[in-house]
Amino acid sequence: MHPAPVLYAIRIHGHLGATVLSAFPALVPQHHGADTVLTGLLDRSALYGVLAEVEALGLDLVEIRQLTPPRKSPESGDSRSP
Amino acid sequence: MNAAPATSRLIDRSDLLAALNRAAAGKVTIISAPAGSGKTSLLRTWADRPGQPHQLAVVQVQRDQHDAQQFWLALLSAVRQASGEADGAEPPAATPDFNAPAMVDRVLSELADARGDITLVIDDVHELNSPEALSQLTRLLANLPPNVHAILATRHDLRLHLHRLRLAGELVEVRAADLRFTESETRELLHASGINLSEAGIALLYGRTEGWAAGLRLAAISLAGHPDPERFVTEFSGSDRTVAEYLIAEMLERQPADVQDLLLRTSLLDRVNGELADLLTGRSGSEGILLELEDADAFVVSLDPGRTWFRYHHLFGDLLRLELRRALPEEVPALHRRAAGWFIQHGQVVDAIRHTQAAGDWSDAARLLADHSFSLTLDGHAQTIQALVRAFPKGACANNSELALVRAMGDLDHGRLDDAAAHLAVAETHVQTAPPDRQRRLQVAIASLRLSLARRRGHLAGVLEQVRFLAAPVTGQSDEDIALGSDLRAVALMNLGTVEAWSLGLPEAERHLQEGADLARKIGRPYLEVGCLAQLGFASKIRPFATARRRCQEAIALAERHGWGAEPVVAPALVTLAGTMIWTGEFDEGERWVQRAATALQADTGPDIRLLLHQAIGILQAGRGRHHEALEEFTAAERLRSQLEGSHALASQVTGWMLATQARFGMPGEARAALATLDDERASSGEIRNARAVFSLAEGDPAGALGALADVLDGMAPVIGYVTVVEAHLLAGLAHRELGDQRAANQAAERALALAEADRLVLPFAMTGSRELLEALPRHETAHAALLTDILDVLHGSPLTAQDQRSSPQTEELSPTELRVLRYLPTNLSRPEIASELSVSVNTVNTHVRSIYAKLQAGDRSSAVQRARELRCCRQALRVSTVT
Secondary structure, three states: OOOOOEEEEEEEEOEOOHHHHOOOOOOEEEEEOOEEEEEEEEOHHHHHHHHHHHHHOOOEEEEEEEOOOOOOOHHHHHOOOO | OOOOOOOOOOOOOHHHHHHHHHHOOOOEEEEEOOOOOOHHHHHHHHHHOOOOOOEEEEEEOOOOEOOHHHHHHHHHHHHHHHHOOOOOOOOOOOOOOOOHHHHHHHHHHHHHHOOOOEEEEEEOHHHEOOHHHHHHHHHHHHOOOOOEEEEEEEOOOOOOOOHHHHHOOOEEEEEHHHHOOOHHHHHHHHHHOOOOOOHHHHHHHHHHHOOOHHHHHHHHHHHOOOOOHHHHHHHHHHOOEOHHHHHHHHHHHOOOHHHHHHHHHHOOOOOEEHHHHHHHHOOOOHHHHHHHHHHOOOOEEEOOOOOOEEEEOHHHHHHHHHHHHHHOHHHHHHHHHHHHHHHHHOOOHHHHHHHHHHOOOHHHHHHHHHHHHHHHHHOOOHHHHHHHHHOOOOOOOOOOHHHHHHHHHHHHHOOOHHHHHHHHHHHHHHHOOOOHHHHHHHHHHHHHHHHHHHHHHOOOHHHHHHOHHHHOOOOOOOHHHHHHHHHHHHHHHHHHHHHHHHOOOOHHHHHHHHHHHHHHHHOOOHHHHHHHHHHHHHHHHHOOHHHHHHHHHHHHHHHHHOOOOOOHHHHHHHHHHHHHHHHOOOHHHHHHHHHHHHHHOOOOOOHHHHHHHHHHHHHHHHHOOOHHHHHHHHHHHHHHHHHOOOOOOOHHHHHHHHHHHHHHOOOHHHHHHHHHOOOHHHHOOHHHHHHHHHHHHHOOOHHHHHHHHHHHHOOOOOOOOHHHHHHHHHHHHHHHHHOOOHHHHHHHHHHHHHHHHOOOOOHHHHHOOOHHHHHOOOHHHOOOHHHHHHHHHHHOOOOOOOHHHHHOOOOOOOOHHHHHHHHHOOOOOOHHHHHHHHOOOHHHHHHHHHHHHHHHOOOOHHHHHHHHHHHOOOHHHHHHHOOO
16 A cells, blocks of 8 residues: 555546546646546545546546555655655 | 436347346346446336336436435335335335345335336446445345346446356346447437438448447437538547547537536536526526437436436536536536525425535535434435535534534444544534524534433433423524424434433433424424334333333334334334333243344444343343343343443343342352442342342342341332332242241232232242242232232243233123133032032033133133133133132
8 A cells, every 4th residue: 555645647548638637637648649648646545536537437548557666665755756 | 217208319229138138037137337338228228118027116326325225215115116015105214223234124025025027227326335235235136036137237347246146147247348339230320310421431430439329329419410420420530539528529519508508507416407407507498408408318318207307417417517617617616506505495405515515615514414414314314414524624614513513413323422422522612602593503402412422321310400401492483493493302302301211210201202202293203203102112111011012012003104113213112012021921922022122223232222122131031941041131231231331220120130140040259249349329229139139048048138128128228110129029938938937928929919910020920930939829818819820820831922812812701600600610629519619500500611611712621711811801700710
């Protein structure tokens, strides 16, 4: 479990327009070919919140990737940002 | 779905329908596919197909449903509608303390009783956010009767545990791939919508949407009447935007401005009608627009047969809501406020609170919630209330008295007594800063909850003084104020009377509970009426048994009429009724009621009422001579008693019986040690003195026993009821026997019988082990021979049957002369001897005996006697008859 937020990249098929993007205010969108990649710092419950939105809006989820390696020791907890 | 007519645009997807038909042979079908896959449309087509042989019970799970009870109530009423049971019967009623397992049993039994086949359709099951409801749903699905098939539709796989059904081949799943349109179905859909598109255009559209139902339907709406369908498809196909967003934007753009505006502004409602839509748009004529949209199959669905309420397809509604926030952000709070105003005006409090919260008016929302929390709880929205409480932002209302009050209610509901106390303390601290017009209501609400908390903790003594003011009516200005005030007041009277009843049966208890029951009946709150009457049954334990029984039976009958026969609210009446049966030796009947009480209490776990249950089971076991089992129950009751903080109505009885039973069965050491820890007040009670006498008897010290009993017998020691005195006489009788004073023993036994006669008590004789004492009592020395016979029957192991059963087989009444003859039948006297006793001829006796046999349907003398005893039709006769 990661109590601290972790950087996630969430890839969705299709280009998301302004309406749909407004459902993900905490994430930064970028087009990659025919896909949109949403990137942002999310803790667990925020991640599941995003997934619930993806489900509710009927979006075509392609991939979820964690970009920050999980921290092993509590001492490094203060250097949270990548 | 059950109401709206299927539109012509729903094409006949015969393969899928055939698959659903095949699945209907098994138990459960689950349609699990993402938003917009066409689940609901498929279900609608299937339900409306010609020759559909099943009755349909359709439930649409409300958006984000946290309230298990609301879900089950909707399911139950759908089942009733389908089985044709809805007419006449009371509608399924909500209760504040919802018993989910009992509800599932009820649904299952109504399903099993239904004539014909029933298909249960539950749509949007993914919205069910109550783990408890899901686990109960699993139980329902796993136990469906043979005439029932269930179809569940959900966006994602559910955490239902249906492995057994799957292994048995009773579970069929329909998934996204099955729901995708084929190319030829796409062609058919376009034709049905009157759209002319080239084969290449169809292929392009099909490829772009990948057969996704919502995409095809959205495209069809935009294509209908489009000047250049081919261009539309080409542009759509060339776009990288997601299918839903692209098509919804296209569709909206093609709508007139007022329709666009209506869709956007009303998207923040879960359901909308013409009046609400007019209010949010500031224009009239909205109902017409909504009807047209539904007719155009534009993702608007009516919810009732009269087509007055509508909802948007979830995916469509979610996208509209995002667009509203983006396009008109500054208007959103005002729209929520307007909606809240409409809902409150129309008595839809939960919706009103949700919109007030969404508007960000937190303190208004807290006030609304606090004002309606008692009424909402009574309406069965306890879990909804807690979901609303969780929606408040942390810290925003830390010092809010109203919210603290609502939190305390939830804590009490879940048995978190310390949290409840803490929240009540917050509420009390801040009540002074509340506006003067609100203070009184808050005080009443707080006092009512304090009583409830005090009862659960058994802390009864101090609290009553602080809440006396509750008995006075709440004054209010508006009708609504008065209605809310009446709910609050009825709850307060129930809580007040209950606490009074549990703290040694104060006479006010019965008055307040009766007043509460009357008020509840007047304001149409059957739940509160049942609650007051059930507690009144318990409070009547100090009355003659006949009164207590009648009151308990009234409470139970009323509860049963509303389907609450196994709810915690009626438990006090169930246990008290069981108790009166057991006290009079009707053990089998008593056991039945005890079992019902145990069922009712599997959900609620207040120590006070559970204590009562253990005690009832304990005396039942003791009455049947199972003393080890009895000891276990008394020990459990005693453990619960020690959890209660203050003194409890039955405390000394619980402790006394446990100690006495320990002493009788070889644990005098433990009993003595426990006795030493009692405070003076309890140690001097009649019940504990009786226990002390039992120790002395067990230790071979009858003189010591008589010493312990002296104050009980002369009325100096406080007692819970006269049963304690009956017990004391019996113990004294046993002590006199030990001392060799048979005369004194007989007198004690006779006094016990005399006291026991009014209620026909049997149990004390069993519990004290007085069989030999009674058997040694010469029959001519007792004026209570019939009771004595009954008691000895029980002590010999044949429990009495219930009074109802006694009188049920109709027998002709015996004449006075026949009764006189009947008296002699249990004796050894021959017929000529009876004739000489009665100074009549033998022939006359023979005639009477034949007549008695006929009327009692008996074949011989002993069965006639047995029958007469069962029927008690001739108590007077039998009383004399046992003179030998």
